[in-house]
Amino acid sequence: MRFISETSFDGVREQLFVLGEIPGALWTPEGAAGARPLIVMGHGGGQHKKAPAIVGLARRFVTECDFAVVVADVPNHGDRPVVENYHRIATENQARMEAGEEPAPLIAAFQALVARQTVPEWRTVLDSVQRLPHVGAGPVGYWGVSLGCGLGVPFVAAEARVRAAVLGLGGALASGADASCITVPVEFLVQWDDERVPRDQSLALFDAFASADKTLHAHPGRHGDMPAFELDSTLRFFSRHLT
Amino acid sequence: MRFISETSFDGVREQLFVLGEIPGALWTPEGAAGARPLIVMGHGGGQHKKAPAIVGLARRFVTECDFAVVVADVPNHGDRPVVENYHRIATENQARMEAGEEPAPLIAAFQALVARQTVPEWRTVLDSVQRLPHVGAGPVGYWGVSLGCGLGVPFVAAEARVRAAVLGLGGALASGADASCITVPVEFLVQWDDERVPRDQSLALFDAFASADKTLHAHPGRHGDMPAFELDSTLRFFSRHLT
Structure with missing residues (x-):
């Protein structure tokens, strides 16, 4: 794990890192020492580790809960190179959706493919950040919606260190089988008129x-209209289950 | 409005009253003076104004939010006499459900019948308690699940003073038409495996x-398994909308 930058702002220390080929960001309380709860976040499709919604929620976990937060760029996103295979499939899917095809099965198949790579990547990231003295081996939570749900469900199913998860804006087509292996507390978010994920x-x-x-x-x-007050509930959920 | 008893315990003043034929309970902060938000609560079927779940939540509204709370006994419940017509229908419904009939349509028809009486009753109660100096004409919320939803939806639809409502454990069969007249913020509670209200x-x-x-x-x-932490959300919901 190689740190490539470090900044501090308003009580939050931000460290950008590269682990093998994986670029990521770690946020912790300024001056933190010792083990604390850690939230692994998964960003949305087309976003990245420093998308405003990710940074905004990560800073709240740090300042309001004294947690650590880590997020990795998903392959083909953020500071990662274009992956020819993913890029081709995403472009094809876009064309098929524009031609009127149902988006849900296309999105589901794509997320399942990417998850085969991200699940082991995120477990490696978790191993590494838990060895840092200001993170430690405290309880772990997972937060991710949309792409962060499609990749998050198989991650939470595979990773026994995750004790609670906030997931949402995703459907059973992508990850129903993995979901049936999850037994930790879950808060699941639905947009009632989601144009990308059918309600059923x-x-x-x-x-x-x-x-x-x-x-x-x-x-x-x-899909994109989740109200801001839902994040208050997210903070309370993780406080209830990780502290 | 005639007060028939008054007690105080742990910061909460409880006044039992009779208004015409309606017995009710009013909870306010000890020593309260001046207008404050008021929650009208509706109790569940077979319960009454002093059922433990009602008193427990009412006391939290008072001690944690500084609100006033009022609840009236529904006809045929609590300190009210048996109403022959309601009693007969309830007994018949019980027999029909035991014989295997779907409960939802029976419950819905019965709640719609009772609501024709409780909507004007609850509006009269609201008129009277808002004239008390320690309640006043502050913003009003409504809380009710199960029977409290079946009677509450038509009440909230009819009563412009209600600015926010927590409802649940009820279905569209009972009150879908009234619900379409409600435009204030609503938090709606569902038990996923409710044996009395079909999920759809x-x-x-x-x-x-x-x-x-x-x-x-x-x-x-x-139906009866709602987790206690949901009440925390209820308190925050009304704090957000009434203060």
Whole structure:
């Protein structure tokens, strides 16, 4: 794990790193020492580790909960090179959706393909940041919606260190089978008029989680319209389960 | 409005009253003076104004939010006499459900009947308590699930003073038409495995609310299994909308 930059602002220390081929960002409280809860975040499609929504929520985890947060660029996103195969499939999918094809099965197949790479990558990132003295081996949570859900469900299913997860804007087509292996508490977010994920697919994914403690939060509006107050609930959810 | 008892305990003043034929309970902060937000609560079927779940949540509104809370016994419940007509229908419905009939349409028809009486009753109660100096004409919220939803939806639809409502464990069959007249913020609670309200009926009621700001919270489990942490969300919801 090689650190390539470090800055501090308003109580939050930001370290950008590269681990093998994986660029990532780590946020911790300024002056932090010792183990603390860690949130692994997954960014959305077309976004990256420093997208405003990711940085905004990460800073809240640090300043309001005293947590650490880590996020890696997904292949073909952020500071990573174009992957020819992914790029070709994404371009083809775009054309097929514009031609009127249902987006959900295309998105699901693509996310399942990428997850085969990101699950082991994120586990390696988790190994490395938990060895840092200001992160340590505390309880781990996962947060990710949209692409961050499609890649997050198989990650949470595979990774026993994750004790609680906020997921959403994703459907059972992409990750229903992995969801049935998840037993940790889940808060699952649905946009009631999501133009990308059919409502019955969302509800089927919520159904599929094997967790006894799971909650669905639905709001009206399209894929990108989640209200800001939902993030308050996210912070309380992780505070309840990781501290 | 005639007060028949008054007690104080742990910062909460409880006044039991009778208004015409309606017995009710009013909770306010000890020593309160001046207008404050008021929550009208509707109790569940077979319960009453002092059921433990009602008193417990009412005390939290008072101690944690500095609100006033009022609840009236529904006809045929609590300190009210048996109403022959309601009693007969309830007994018949019980027999029909035991014989295997679908409960949802029976419950819906019965709640619609009772609501014709409770909507004007609750409006009278609201008129009277808002004239008290320690309640005043502040913003009003409504909380009610199960029977409290079946009676609450027509009440909220009819009563312009209500600015926000928490409703749930109810279906569109009972109150879908009234729901389409509601435009205030709504937090709507669903038990995912509700044996009394079919899931599609719950989702259809959520759909029916005309509110731009509405949120559905679903938890696994049966009609009576709502987790206690959901009440924390209720308190925050009303704090956000009434203060």
